[in-house]
Amino acid sequence: MKLDFDTWQALVQLQADYAAAVDSGDWELWPTFFTADCLYKLQPRENHERGFPLATLSFDSQASLRDRVYGIKETLFHDPYYQRHVVGAPVIRGVGEDGIRCESNYAVFRTKLNGLSTxxxxxxxxxxxxxxxxxxxxxxxxxxxxxxxxxxxxxxxI
Structure with missing residues (x-):
């Protein structure tokens, strides 16, 4: 794979579209940002850096992401809230046959319906x-x- 300007722009757009989808609560769209046999993990830094597998959330396919969407919409009871992502530009760590490897800093703010943003x-x-x-x-x-x-x-x- 080659990283030219058009590919860079598509990468930045992917990041922006992902944040917009999860911030808007368009849960059905969320799994479409992933390949069928994807991996999504939400993991504490300490576990990641020590090579520990324990993650707060871990999904190993687009089908499991769709299952999470079903849970969000149909089975989980919680105080609703809004979230807003601020995502930095991706830093390219490698480009090869296995794709683009990159890192981006993020901050997510949460606003409860009757509360301040945190x-x-x-x-x-x-x-x-x-x-x-x-x-x-x-x-x-x-x-x-x-x-x-x-x-x-x-x-x-996230």
């Missing part, structure tokens, strides 16, 4: 992005959060 989750995405007939998609997306203290439940994808 910093909800901060960390970095570690991504492997591959070309598909539908455009670039995440083959792997690791959301590695910095704090060891997080809210007792994370409902929506």
């Amino acid at each position: 910093v909800f989750n901060v960390g970095r995405y570690i991504d492997r992005v591959v070309p598909t007939p539908a455009g670039l998609r995440f083959a792997e997306r690791l959301a590695i959060y910095d704090s060891e203290m997080i809210p007792n439940s994370i409902i929506y994808p």
Whole structure:
């Protein structure tokens, strides 16, 4: 795979479209940003850096992401909230036959319906992005959060 300007622009657009979809609550759209046999993890930084497999959320296919969407919409009971992502430009770590490897810092703010906005989750995405007939998609997306203290439940994808 080659990283030219058009591919770079598509990568930046993928990041922006992903954030817009999860911020708008368009849960049905979320799995479409991934390949069929993808990996999505939300994991504490300490576990990631030590090579520990324990993750707060871990999904190993687009089908499991769709199952999470069903849970968000149909079975999970929680106080609704809005979230808003601020995502930095991707830093390219490698380009090869297995796709583009990149990292992006993120901050997610949460606003409860009758409350103030607060910093909800901060960390970095570690991504492997591959070309598909539908455009670039995440083959792997690791959301590695910095704090060891997080809210007792994370409902929506980061």
